[in-house]
Amino acid sequence: MKRQIEIFTAGCPVCEPVVQLVKETAGKDCEITLHNLSEQCESKICVSKMKEYGVTRVPAIAVDGKLLNCCTNIEITKEDLVNAGIGSC
Numbered sequence: 001m002k003r004q005i006e007i008f009t010a011g012c013p014v015c016e017p018v019v020q021l022v023k024e025t026a027g028k029d030c031e032i033t034l035h036n037l038s039e040q041c042e043s044k045i046c047v048s049k050m051k052e053y054g055v056t057r058v059p060a061i062a063v064d065g066k067l068l069n070c071c072t073n074i075e076i077t078k079e080d081l082v083n084a085g086i087g088s089c
Contacts, residue, residue, distance in 0.1 A: 002031045008050055008060040011036040018059040 007022055009015035019034065026032055035046035037058060053060075053067040056075035061068050081087065 002029050004064050005030050005032045006035060006049065006053075006062040007032065008035045008037060008046070008053075008055050008058050008062075010058045011038045015059040018061070022061060 003026075005022060005026060007019055009019060023032060035041065035049060037046055037050060040047055049055075049062075053062050053065075054072065055062075055067065057071070060071035062071075
């Protein structure tokens with residue numbers, strides 16, 4: 001059975017090297033689906049998958065329906081901004 005790889009991108013130069021790395025690393029037993037969130041795809045499946053997996057930044061990669069650990073729990077919060085001094089000017 002083929003391993004299902006989903007790549008979430010913004011279609012930008014920062015994401016492209018990750019897309020290429022996955023494509024170069026994946027073997028013949030992998031099926032790659034690219035979700036360009038800046039285009040939001042016609043069926044909106046990319047947005048629903050993004051929410052289902054908890055994608056909060058791009059690029060992000062899910063394998064067989066599970067977001068990789070390196071792509072989880074990384075989000076910018078208001079607390080982070082305040083701690084950096086934003087809003088205190």
